[in-house]
Amino acid sequence: MKGRLLIVDDELEIQEMLCNHFGFLGYEMHRAFNGREALEKMANAKFDVVISDIIMPEMDGIDLLRNIKQQYPMTHVIMITGYVKLENALACMRHGADTCVFKPFNDLRELDGAVAAALNTLEVWHQKLKQLHGLKLDNAG
Amino acid sequence: MRTLVAEDGAVARRIIESYLQKWNVPYVLAENGRDAWNIIKNDGIDIAIVDWVMPEMDGLDLIRKIKGSSAFRHIYTILLTVQDREDDMVLGFEAGADDYIVKPVNHSVLSSRLKAGKRITEYYQLILRQNKELMEKSLLMETLVQQKSRQLFQAEKMSTLGMLAAGVAHEINNPLTFISGNVQMLEMFWAEAGCAVREAPYADSGKAEKMKYIQEKMPQVIGGMQNGVRRITKIVQELCDFSRQEKEKTVLFNIGNSIERALDLCANRLKHHVTVSNEMCQDAVLFRGNRSRIEQAFVNLIINAADAIEEVGTGSLYVRLTKEERITIVIEDTGKGIPQHCIESIWEPFFTTKPQGKGTGLGLPISYTIIRNHGGSIAVENRPGGGARFTVSLPVPDAPVLELG
Ligand SMILES: Nc1ncnc2c1ncn2[C@@H]1O[C@H](COP(=O)(O)OP(=O)(O)OP(=O)(O)O)[C@@H](O)[C@H]1O
Ligand SMILES: [Mg+2]
Numbered sequence: 108m109k110g111r112l113l114i115v116d117d118e119l120e121i122q123e124m125l126c127n128h129f130g131f132l133g134y135e136m137h138r139a140f141n142g143r144e145a146l147e148k149m150a151n152a153k154f155d156v157v158i159s160d161i162i163m164p165e166m167d168g169i170d171l172l173r174n175i176k177q178q179y180p181m182t183h184v185i186m187i188t189g190y191v192k193l194e195n196a197l198a199c200m201r202h203g204a205d206t207c208v209f210k211p212f213n214d215l216r217e218l219d220g221a222v223a224a225a226l227n228t229l230e231v232w233h234q235k236l237k238q239l240h241g242l243k244l245d246n247a248g
Numbered sequence: 249m250r251t252l253v254a255e256d257g258a259v260a261r262r263i264i265e266s267y268l269q270k271w272n273v274p275y276v277l278a279e280n281g282r283d284a285w286n287i288i289k290n291d292g293i294d295i296a297i298v299d300w301v302m303p304e305m306d307g308l309d310l311i312r313k314i315k316g317s318s319a320f321r322h323i324y325t326i327l328l329t330v331q332d333r334e335d336d337m338v339l340g341f342e343a344g345a346d347d348y349i350v351k352p353v354n355h356s357v358l359s360s361r362l363k364a365g366k367r368i369t370e371y372y373q374l375i376l377r378q379n380k381e382l383m384e385k386s387l388l389m390e391t392l393v394q395q396k397s398r399q400l401f402q403a404e405k406m407s408t409l410g411m412l413a414a415g416v417a418h419e420i421n422n423p424l425t426f427i428s429g430n431v432q433m434l435e436m437f438w439a440e441a442g443c444a445v446r447e448a449p450y451a452d453s454g455k456a457e458k459m460k461y462i463q464e465k466m467p468q469v470i471g472g473m474q475n476g477v478r479r480i481t482k483i484v485q486e487l488c489d490f491s492r493q494e495k496e497k498t499v500l501f502n503i504g505n506s507i508e509r510a511l512d513l514c515a516n517r518l519k520h521h522v523t524v525s526n527e528m529c530q531d532a533v534l535f536r537g538n539r540s541r542i543e544q545a546f547v548n549l550i551i552n553a554a555d556a557i558e559e560v561g562t563g564s565l566y567v568r569l570t571k572e573e574r575i576t577i578v579i580e581d582t583g584k585g586i587p588q589h590c591i592e593s594i595w596e597p598f599f600t601t602k603p604q605g606k607g608t609g610l611g612l613p614i615s616y617t618i619i620r621n622h623g624g625s626i627a628v629e630n631r632p633g634g635g636a637r638f639t640v641s642l643p644v645p646d647a648p649v650l651e652l653g
Contacts, residue, residue, distance in 0.1 A: 120426040128433050189421035211425040211481055215432050 110226045111152070114138045115145045115159035115171065116187070125158065128215060129222070142166025146174055154182055156225045158218070161188040161195055169198050176203045181232075183225035185218070249366045250292055251275045254284035254310065255299040255328065260351065264297065267358055281305025285313060288320055295365045297349075299328045300340075308343045315344030322372055324365040328353065399625075402595065406617055409597055414491035417484045424484065428477045435470050442466060479605060486610045489544070490597065490617065500645060503535040503542070504528045504569055507577065510546035511567070517554045518565065522581075526567040533571045536645040537622045545618040548611035549579045549638050555602065556583025556636060563635070575644055580637035585630045594628065 112134045114125045119140075126136040137154065139145040141163040149157075157175060161168035172184050186199045189210035199207040206221050251273050255261040261277060268275045276291055278284035282304040287293065296314065300307040307327055314320045327345040329336055340348050346368070347361055446463040450456040511524060518524055535542070550565065557563035563582035570576045586594060593599045595616055600609035619626045624642040631637050 118422050118426070121422065121429070124426040124429040124433070128429060131433065131436070189425065190418055210421050211428040211477070211484075212432075213428050213477060213481055215429060 108135050109133045110155040110222075110229075111135045111137065112222065113145060113148060113154045113157045115140070115142065115157060115163070115168070117141060117160065117163045121160070125218075132219065134222070140165075142168065142171030142174070145171055146178075149175070149179060149182070153179075155229055156183045156185060156222050158185045158187060158222070161186060161199075162190055169195075169202065172199065172202045172204055181229070183229070185221050185225065187212075187218070249273065249294045249362075249369060251362070252278060252284060252287055252291075252293045252296040252298075254278040254281060254296065254302065254307070256280055256302045257299070260299070260328075260353065264353060264358065267353075267355060271359065271362075273362070281307065281310040284310055288314060288323065293320075293323055294369050295324045295326070295362065297326045297328060298345075300330070300336075308340065311340075311343045311345050322369070322376070324369045324372075326361055326365060402616075403620060406613065406620075409613075410491040410617070412491075413487040413597070417487040417491070420480065420484050424477065424480050427473075428481075431470060431473045431477060435474075438466055438470065483608055483610075486608055486614065490610055490614045498537050499539060500534050500536050501539045502532045503575060503577070503642070504533055506539060506543050507546055507567055507569060510543050510550055513543070513547055514550045514554065517551055521562040522554055522557050523562075523564045524567070525564065526569075528569045529571050531571075533569060533575055534645060535575060535622075535642055537642075538618075541618045542622065545615040545640070546577070546579070548615045549640075552611055553579060553581035553583060553636070555607075556585070557581050559584040571644065573644070575642040577640040577642070578637060579640070580631055580635060582631070582633070582635040585634055586628065586636050588630075591628060591630075 109132070112129055114122050114129075114136065115138070116122050116125070117140050122138045122140075126138060130136050137148060137152075139148055142159070143166045145157065145159065146166070148154075157171075159168040159171055166174075168186055168188070172186065175182055175184055184204045186204045186207040187210060188195055188207060196207050205225050208218050208221065212218055251268060253261060253264050253268070253275055255264065255277075256279055261279075265275065265277065276287050276293070278287055280303045281298075284296070284298065284302075285305065288296065296310075298307040298310055302310075305313075311325050311327065314323050314325060325345050325347075327340040327343075327348040328351055329340065329348055330351045337348060347365065349357055349361055442463055445459050448459070450459060507526070507528070511518070511526070550567075553565050557565070560583055566578070566580050568576075568578040570578075590599075590601070594612055596609070597613045598609040599612075600607035602609075616626055619640055619642070622642060624640060626641070627639045629637050629639075
């Protein structure tokens with residue numbers, strides 16, 4: 108298993124498409140329809156990367172991003188949005204998202220790259236911590 | 249005040265003439281009614297002194313003729329009469345006379361009656377002149393109102409459409425996302441599974457044949473879907489551009505450079521069949537606004553010109569930048585021109601005469617919206633020699649020019 112991913116999007120078809128895609132690439136996939144549901148899932152299990160839409164009912168992506176960065180600083184967040192606005196992109200950046208990918212993903216490799224980079228960073232930290240403490244940490248870091 | 253004296257009596261005529269000479273009044277003499285009428289028709293008369301009894305045509309008839317024609321009605325008429333009787337006076341006024349003098353003509357009476365006539369004629373002329381001016385002004389106002397309301401209507405329509413476009417674009421974008429993603433996945437899956445499909449042993453040769461066909465055609469099927477996705481993506485992108493009306497950061501920039509950049513961006517579309525010549529204002533022309541949006545407006549116009557020229561083979565594109573009270577950019581081509589019945593419709597979103605998949609019909613409405621949002625206007629006409637001419641007019645920035653973006 109390459110890593111645990113959580114897809115957050117209010118559109119079922121997009122959830123499914125991304126789960127199939129990343130599942131095929133060997134990731135463990137989980138999903139949620141909005142920010143609130145995502146936080147519930149995160150309270151019970153660790154995730155390496157969250158891929159979240161911005162505009163969603165209940166709790167939007169920016170709120171979710173803020174919450175994740177407060178509660179789970181090690182989790183990487185990649186924002187996806189169909190509503191490309193400068194102010195949205197700035198909010199993503201300000202609140203510590205890895206990157207922001209615009210819909211439609213006519214090249215999914217951009218998203219693949221972002222996920223791989225996030226896991227890479229996690230892996231590097233994982234190695235460092237292992238060296239420092241001589242400890243055996245589990246994969247989720 | 250050019251004055252006509254119509255009097256058959258030589259003595260009376262001579263007396264009036266001498267007065268008029270003394271007062272320096274320009275005059276013409278007539279010995280009977282018919283001569284007088286001919287003079288009136290040809291000679292620009294303001295005041296007519298008309299004797300009652302004359303050969304050929306008497307004074308009353310002459311006055312009736314004058315007052316009956318719209319061209320000469322304004323002539324101030326004074327009837328000369330010997331009979332100082334009330335009935336006659338009434339008759340004279342009814343024929344249309346403006347005043348009367350009893351003969352023999354008295355020096356001071358004539359003088360004061362002429363002065364009164366002159367005054368009234370002057371008022372009358374003033375009113376006529378003002379009336380004419382008013383008419384012209386109201387006509388001007390009317391066309392202005394028409395023009396403005398058309399512009400307002402267009403702007404209103406554009407902003408409603410803009411909001412609609414943003415909504416539609418957003419709604420389409422989500423399904424587009426999963427179609428696009430799934431197609432990409434299909435491609436990836438097929439890359440893995442395709443060979444297996446062909447190489448698997450099939451007992452039935454018909455089945456094997458079919459599988460071979462699928463193997464062959466699958467890339468085309470996937471390619472077709474990807475092509476569709478690309479086209480929808482472009483339309484959604486254009487719709488978003490069209491609706492983006494948020495105030496973006498404005499900078500002061502050299503508009504000549506922007507035109508050159510736009511031409512550079514279009515170089516690929518121009519290099520094969522278009523001769524470009526530009527005539528830029530000597531001094532740097534600065535403008536305040538959103539630079540990339542303005543460049544986009546020019547790009548749309550230039551691409552349209554390139555397309556129009558392509559339809560006739562080869563041709564020229566002229567770009568001119570001038571600055572007077574406003575900044576003017578003229579972009580004209582020697583392409584196929586715009587059929588007269590389309591010249592209004594070209595600004596409508598989705599109006600296009602280009603083949604399916606080539607034109608969306610959003611280029612011009614986008615340019616229109618951008619230029620309008622910058623306080624400018626854009627007009628189109630066909631060139632006398634063939635081809636189209638687009639004229640963009642932008643306001644000159646008012647602040648003193650210090651920074652440069
Ligand atoms: N320079 C031109 N000469 C002749 N016709 C023109 C010119 N510019 C525009 N038109 C006409 O106006 C139509 C609308 O132009 P517009 O730029 O809005 O859309 P388009 O070029 O058809 O598509 P798009 O710009 O979205 O790719 C064109 O299809 C064409 O018929
Ligand atoms: Mg166009």
